[in-house]
Amino acid sequence: MDSAPRRRSARPFAALRPADVPVALVTGATSGIGLEFARALAADGYHLVLVARTLPRLEETADLLEDEFGVPVRVLSADLASEQGIATVVAFIGHERVDVVVNNAGYGLPYSALRSDPAELAALDRVLNVAVQQISWHAAQRMLERGRGGIITVSSMAALTTMGAYAAAKSAAMVFTENLAGELAGTPVTATAVLPGYVHTEFHDRMRVDMSKLPSVAWVDARTVAREGLADARAGKAVSVPGLQYKIAYLIAQTAPRPLIRGVSSGFRAVRMTRRSRRRPS
Ligand SMILES: NC(=O)c1ccc[n+]([C@@H]2O[C@H](COP(=O)([O-])OP(=O)(O)OC[C@H]3O[C@@H](n4cnc5c(N)ncnc54)[C@H](OP(=O)(O)O)[C@@H]3O)[C@@H](O)[C@H]2O)c1
Known part of the structure; x- marks a missing residue:
């Protein structure tokens, strides 16, 4: 269930910091890439607002980051698959100063689009x-x-x-962010889409996909994604692709004919289906 910030909301955030201390809000901050963004921002002195669904884990993560970096951390429990969850975060941004937003929360579907429920695709x-x-x-x-x-x-x-639907939604978010970067050009506000490749996090376990056969060259670590993503955002780049192997793949994808992209995508989808440890009965 969504909630306003609890224990850490007792005092207005402004009371916890001098006016010039920057504040970062990170969604999906309790694990993987989001946690590394939160760590990197805390190491740079940012005060944090962590967003995810699971309140006890949010509180644990906030304690961990406060202990590790000595910065105040607040939590917002919100399910971003619901209108109410999105409204909770939007309301927070409306009444508290947030200098950096990291839109990171996410997951993948364990099944192909046609084997998923329409409600799952919408969520x-x-x-x-x-x-x-x-x-x-x-x-x-x-x-x-x-x-x-x-x-x-x-x-x-x-x-x-x-x-699949994952690629479609990620593509929409990427294009929206690239467009924002264009609209914001010449202002002191930046927008950056970060495009990670495969990253060791809870992401694939949650999907119950066995990734053990993927070669090590395909993996980028979450800390690298956060570090390079932040550096590229500070440099005002519209797109950040962490890891040399994915920078090369990104360049190739820019010039590859669309039918080839569709063919390679179908191949990956077939491999993924054979790696999944649990299948939805047809
Ligand atoms: N790992 C990869 O290979 C990879 C590659 C490219 C892109 N990405 C993207 O990177 C982002 C972070 O993923 P990750 O790999 O770090 O996964 P992760 O370790 O599973 O972390 C996902 C985070 O998102 C939160 N979350 C999930 N569903 C949510 C919802 N409905 N509302 C609010 N918070 C939600 C989770 O907390 P709760 O469960 O408590 O809500 C958790 O904090 C995602 O957008 C993912 O698509 C991942």
Whole structure:
């Protein structure tokens, strides 16, 4: 269930920090890539607002980061698959100063599009795309008023493929963010889409996909994704592709004919189906 910030909301955030200390809000901050973004931002002195669904884990993560970095951390429990969850984050951005937003929360579906329920496809699109657009829009308005800010959206290399509803939603989030970067050009506010390749996190376990046969060259670690993503955002880049192997893949994908992209995507999908440890009965 969604909730307003609990224990850490007792005092207004402004009371916890001098006016010039920057604040970062990270969605999906309790694990994997989001946690590494939160760590990197805390190491740079940012005060944090962590967003995810599971409140006890949010509280644990907040304690961990407060102990490790000595910065105040607040938590917002919100399911970004629901309108109410998105509204919770938008309301927070409306009444508290947020200097950096990292749209990172996400997951993949364990089944292909046709084997998923339409409701599952819609929920995925809300988390990966609708929430990103709503949160980014509101954050951009507030940041423009205040004259500074950065929006980072964790999309995926999958955005360049035709690999199912996940790729479609990631592509929409990437294009929305690239467009924002263009609209914000010449202002003190930036927008950056980060396109990670395969990253060791809880992502594939949650999907119950066995990734053990994927060669080590295909993996990028979550810390590298956060470090390079933040560096590229600070440099004002519209797109960040962490890891040399994926920088090369990104360049190839820019010039590859679309039928080839569709063919390669179908091949990946077939391999993934054989790697999945549990199949939905047809
Ligand atoms: N791992 C990869 O190979 C990879 C590659 C490219 C892109 N990405 C993208 O990177 C982002 C982070 O994924 P990850 O790999 O770090 O996965 P992860 O370790 O599973 O972390 C996902 C985070 O998102 C939160 N979350 C999931 N569903 C949510 C919802 N409906 N509302 C709010 N929060 C939600 C989770 O917390 P709760 O469960 O408590 O809500 C958790 O904090 C995702 O957008 C993913 O698509 C991952």
